[in-house]
Amino acid sequence: MIRRTTVINHIKFSSNFENQIFFLSLSPVCQGFTNRVNLLGSKDDHYLNMVRTYSNCTVVLENLEITYVEEHRDLSFLRSIEEVSGYVLIALNTVPRIPLENLRIIRGHSLYEGKFALSVLTGRWSPKMILCNVETIQWLDIVNTESKPSMELPVAGSNPACKCKKCHPDCFNGSCWAPGLENCQTLTKLNCAQQCSKRCKGPSPSDCCNEHCAAGCTGPKPTDCLACRDFQDDGVCKDSCPGLMRYDPNLHQLVPNPHGKYNFGATCVKSCPHNYVVTDHGACVRTCSGNTYEVDEGGIRKCTKCDGLCPKVCNGLGAGELTHTLSINATNIGSFKNCTKISGDITIIHTSIYGDSYTNTPKMDPSQLDVFKTVKEITGHLWIQTWPENMTSLSPFENLEIVRGRTKRGSRTVVVTQLNIENLGFRSLKEISDGDVVIINNQNLCYTDESHWKRLFISQGQKATVSENANATVCALRSKTCDRKCTADGCWGPGPGMCFACRDYSRGRSCVDSCNILEGEPREAIMNKTCVECHPECLRMNGTATCQAPGPGNCTKCANFQDGLFCVSRCPQGVPGEDDTLVWKYADEKRVCQLCHKNCTKG
Template sequence: MASLKVFIFNFSSILIYFHLRLTDAERITCKGTNIGTKKYPPPLNEMALERRYQGCTHVEGNLELIDIRPIPDEESSLSSSSYEAYHMQSDEDEYTDLSFLEQIREISGYLLISNVHRSVVPLHNLRIIRGEETLDGDALVIMTASTRLDDVYQLSSLQEISQGGVRIDPVNLCYIETINWEDLQRDLQLTGDSSGEQCAISCDESCEAGCWDEGPDHCQKQTLTNCDSSCPYRCRGPGPEDCCHEQCAGGCTGDSNIDCKSCRFLTNGDECVSACPPKKIYNPATFLTEINPEFRYEHKGQCLESCPDSLVGQDQFCVEECSYNYQNIDGECIECDGICPKGCAGLSLNEFLTVDLIDGDRFLNCTRIVGNVLINEESFKDELLAGVVGITAAHLEVFRSVTEITGYLVLTWDTPKHNLIDLTIFENLEKIGGEETSVHEGKLYAFILNIPLLEIADFSSLKSVNGDIFYVDTCYHTREMFVELLYDPTQQEVVERSPQTQCGTSLCDEECTDIGCWGPSAGQCFTCRNYGLEDGTCVPLCDPENHFIIPPTDDGGVGTCGLCDEQCTGGCTGPSNTDCISCRNFQIGSHCTNECNEGQYPVGKICELCPDFCTQGCTGNEHMIGDGGCNQCSIVLIDHEENFMSCLDSLDSCDVDHLQVNSHMYPNSSVCQQCHPECEGGCLRAGDSTGCRICKRHRRGMNCVEQCSSAEYPDADKICRNCDPTCLHCNNGTDTDCTKCENLEVLLEDDKRKCVTECPVEFPYILETYTCVAACPENSFRSEDTICKSCHPECNGGCNDETNKGCLVCEHVTLDGSCVAECPDSHEDTNGVREMSKRFEASPASSPLKVLTLIIILVLVVVLVVAIVIVVLKLKGPIHRAPNAMYLNDMTKTEESDRDDGGNGIA
C-alpha cells in the first residue's frame, strides 16, 4: 500500500508546477489536467492540487476535482462505505481545505467535480467556463457519491458557459436545483437533475433567480435572459441602458469593452476585442502599408506582444513550428524567397552516390550541401545477385534545388545512362566551394565533368568554382566559359579532354556571345550579345511594354532588361511599382497596386481615401452604409425605430435630439439614435416616446403624443385629460365643457352645452343633430318618437310629414294636392292660387292661427256676396226658395267642414 501511495504522489508531481505567467500581473495561467472519468484515474490529492492551482486565475485546459477526501471533522456525515474507502490511506496523510480554488476566474476547458467529499467547493470567483474542450459534450459535470443534502458548490460568480452542456448526476444538491441554466447559455443542454424534494433550505429573499448557497452573496446573477431585446449579448440589468458591449462575456459593470467581467473572444490589455491589432496598417501619408507598432499575436484568447518561448509567431498567431516554405528567424516565421534554405550533409571523401544514400529525405529540398557529390559509373549499376539497385535519372531530380556545394562535384560515367544525354539537374547551382577536392589523373579537382556523348550540360547559374576544373567538351562548351568560372584564374586551371567532333549543326543561339553556351536555347548563353533578362535569357531588345533597360556595368557587360512590376502596364522606368508608365489596376499616390488599401475606394483607377466617418473600408464617400458609402460608420445615425438614416462625421457627437446607445445592428459603431419625434430637448431613452425629457406637444400618461385623442383635452400643462364620460369631444373636464356629446345635448348660454342620455321635460323634442329643444323649429314637424324632422323643401310654414303632400302652405304652386316648384306644361297657373301663393310667400311667418283667420274672412266674403245676390233678386222678382236654401245649406256645410279640418285644406 505504501508503494501505491508513492506512485500516486510521483505521478501527481509530474503534472504539477507548470504556471505560465503573462505580462498582466493580475493574470496567472495554470495548465489544467485531462484525466476525465477513466475507471482508474491517477488521483491528484489535495496537496498536489494546491501546488498546481495556488494563486491561479485562469486554467488553460480542464479543472478536474476527483476523489477529494473528507477532512476528519466531516467524516461523520459520510456513509460507512465512503468512510472506509477513504481510510485506506494512512493516518499520516495531510489534509488541506480547498481555498486554493478561490482565485480561479476562467476555465478554458471543462469543470469536473467527481466524488468531492467536502461540504463546500469554493469556486465563488469563477466567472466563465469556455468549454473549448468538453467531457463527452459537457462543460460542467458534477458527480458525487455523497448522501448529504447540504453540499454546496459556490459558483456564485459563474455567469456563462460558452459552449458545452451540463451534466448533474447526484440527487441531493438542494441549491443547484434553483439555478436558471438558460442564463448561462441560451438553449443549454442539461442532463440529469438534482431533486430537491427533501430540501428544507431556500435562497435568500434578495435573490431574483436561484442561488448557489445561502445568503445574499450567493445569488445567481442573471445577465442573459433578463436583457432588453436591444442588447447584443449580455447585460447588467433589464433596461436598454444596461446592455453590455458585444465583446463582453459573463456580464459587465459598464457599457464599454473595458467594463467586461470576461472577454467573449480576445483580451487585448484591458480591452475585450474581436481581433488582435494586425501586423500591418495603412499609412495615408505615404500611401503604403507599414508595420503596426501596436501589433499583437493571438494566442489562447489573448493578444500578446510576443509569443511564449516554446512557440514562434507566424502571421497573426503563435504556432509550434513554421509552415512549409517559411523559416524561423528570431522567433518569427518568415516566408522564403523561393525554396527555403536547407543544409544537408553531403558525401564523404571518395564516397559515391547510391540508392540507399539518396532515398528518403536526405537531399529533399536541399539548397546547400555541406560536403561532396560524386556520381559515377558505379552509381548506376544494378547488381541483382547482391540485391543492389542503381540510381535512375528520376533519383537525380532531388539536386535541382541545390545552389551550393561546399566540397567537390564529380560527374563521371562512360556510357549514356537512362537516356541521360541532357544534364539539367544542376541548372540552379551557383557555387562549388572546393573545400575538398577529388583526384583525377593524378590531379585534384573541385569540378569534374567527364561524360562522353553528353549533348547538353546546363550549369547556366554557376558563377564560381574554387578549384581546378576538368571537363570533356560538349558541342556547346568552350574553354573560355570554364575559365570565367574559376574563383582565382591565376592559381587555378581548366583541363579539357576529348573534344566533341560530331557536333554537326549544334550551335549556340544567335543572341549568345562567341564565348559559348550551356545549350542551344537563348536561356543557356554564357553571356548575352545584346540584352539579358533577369532569368538569364538573352534577347535582341527589351520589350518596352514589360521591361526597362539597365545600362551595362563598367566592366564591359551588356545591358539587362529589368522586369517591370506586375502592377505596371505600358512599360516602366524602373523595377518599383512607383516607376510604372500607367497602372494595370489601381493607383495609390505614385504607387500602382492590385487593389485599394483598406480605408480607400476606387474612383476609376485612382484610390481615394475613405471619409473619416467610415470604418472598415468603404465603396464611396456617401454618408450611408452600403454600395457607394461606408462598410461601417464610426458614428451611425438611426431613427427611433432603429432604421438607418446616415453616417455622421467622426468629429460629430450626438446632438440634443439624439441619444448615444449600443445597437446589435451596428456593433462596431457609436450609435446616435433619434429621440422619438414627439420629444423636445432630448431623451433619456430612445425608441419610444416614454423616454422624452419634455414633450413637444402633449403628454398622455408616460407617452408624448402629437395630439390628445377625441375623448381627451389638453390641460394648461399640455397633459391629456379625459373628457366627462358623457362627452364625445370636449375642451375641459366637466359635463358642460363638451364640444360634442356621446348621446344627446342641451344647449346652454355662452355657446355651452350639457350632454344628457335623455332629453329633460323642459326640452322634450330632439333635433336631427341630437339637440334637445322646447319646440320643433319652423318648417319642421314632430315625429312619433319626438324627433324634429325637416319638412319637404316645397313646404313653407310647416307640415304634417316629410312629403310634399304634407305641407301646410306651398312654397311655390300646388299640383293635385302636392306642392311643386312649377306647373307642368299640361297645366296652367291660376292667378288666384298664384296670388294666394304670393300672399303666403309674403307672409313666411304664417301660422295655423293666421290661416284660420284668412279662411274665416273668405267665408264672410262669400256670405256677403250671397247676401248681395239675394237682395238683388228680391228687387227684381220672386225668389225660388228651395234651390237657394239648398245652396246655402251646401255652403254652410262647406264652411263647417273647413272648420272641422282645422284649416288643413289646400289653398
C-alpha cells in the first residue's frame, strides 16, 4: 500500500495516448477542491459535492481531491479529466478503482502538505484497499527531474496481503499501470532517441515531440502535443499567449492586437471567464495586486490604479500570510480590522469560537466578530458551522454585499450549518457570483427559503439547498415572520430594516409607510419610492412640499437667500469668478443675491 507517493510536476495515467485527440481549448474548466482530508458533511454529501464539482470537467484549475469514496460509488465522471493545475490527492477510499485513464498532466502549482503533487494515502482507514503495480511504473519517465523531485514509495512486495497480477509480457521493460496489454505504460522520455531533447512518442529519431510538449505527443508539431509545457492556444502549444498589444511599424507605436489573448491558467483565452478580473498585463486573475483595485467597466471586472489610498483589501484564508490557515480564530481575527474587501475565504468552525488546546489557540470573545462589519466583499467562500450561542444572527456580516466564489469548497460558496441562530441578517447581500448555497440543520432558523437565493445568483447552474431548519409553521407561531412593510419577496430577519424590498417606501436601509412630505422631520421628497431628505437650505413648508428632490436647487422656498437657482446660507462675498476676478453680491429686499456694481471692490 502507498502511504505517500512522489512530488511531480508532470504525470500521465493514460496507458495509450496515440489515439487521443487534443482539444483542451474547447474543454470545460472546473475549480477543484482545497479541502485536503476534511469530510464535507456526510459521506453522501461529500460524494455528491465531488460529482457536482468534477462532472464534465477536463481542466481542474486547483486540486483534484478524491477522498472518502465508498466501494459502491460510481466514479465514471472522473474520466473526462485531462489536466490538473495543482495536486492530486487520493485518500481514505474503499472504491476498487479510480478511473483517471485520461489524466495527462499534473502541473503541481500547489502541493499537498507543501510537498506532494501526487499523494495516495491508504492505511488503517481503508484496509480493503491494496494498491498494485506501484513498483512496475517508471516514475522517472513521468516526473520533471529539473525540479529535483522526491519520492516516497512502498517497498516492492512489502505487503504480504498483496496479490497483484503481473504486467503483460509485451509491456516494454515490464512497465504497466495494471494487468493487461492495454495498461502498458507508454514511455515518453526514457525510451527516446538521443536527438529528442524533451519528449517522444517512440524510440526513433523521427519520433521526437515538439519542444512545447509536456507529456508525449502524436507527432512532431506543436499541435500534436498531448499536454502543453507552458500555454495552449486553440490546440497549439506555445511558450506564451499572444500579447494584447502589438507594435505597428507604420505608426511607430503600440496598438491593440486583434489576435491578443489572456492567460487563464495554462490556456490562452479571448476573454476571461465570468467572475475573474482582467489585468492590463493580459491575465485572468482572482484578485488585484499592488496599488490597484477592482472596478466594473461595462460588465468586465478590471484592475485599475488607485487614485490616492486604495480601499483596504485584506488577505482571507488561502491567501498571503493565511495561505495555510484553516479557519478564523482569536489569533488572526485582528488582521481584518477596517477591511472593506477580503481576498480569499472566511471559515468559522468550532475551534474558531471555542479555541483549541492542542494548538494553544484561545477562545474568541464574540465581540471580536464585529471586525467583519466593515466588510463589503469576499472574493472566495463564506463557511460558518459554529457561532456564539448568545448571538441570534450573523449580524457581523450585515454590510456584506458580494460573495464572489472565486474559490469554493467543492461547488459551495456560502454554507451556514448547525447553528442556533434565528435569522441570517445578511441585509446588504446583493450577489453571489458563482457557486452554490447550503443552509441546513439550523433548527431555530427562520426567514429563509430556497427561492430567496435565486435573485442573488449570477452564473448558470448555481443552486441553493435550504433544509432541516425551522419550518414555516413553527416560525409563524413564534412570530418569526417578515415585517408587514416588506413585500412578499421575503426578508433577512425581523423588522423593517431586513426586507428584500419595501411594500411602500424606503428610508435609508429601512422600509416605511410614508415619507415626510408635509409634516415630520426631516422634510423629504420621494424619488423611486425612496424618501430623500430636503437640503438644509430649503425653508420648511407646511401644507405643501418643502422640496421636489435633494439638493439646494430643488427647494420650494429658500430658508435664507437665493443665488440664481440655488438656496444658500449667505450671498457670495469675494468668491473667485471668471478671469480670476472676485464676485461680490448683496441681498435685495426679496433676499435674492444681486451683483454689486463693478466699481465696488469689497462689496
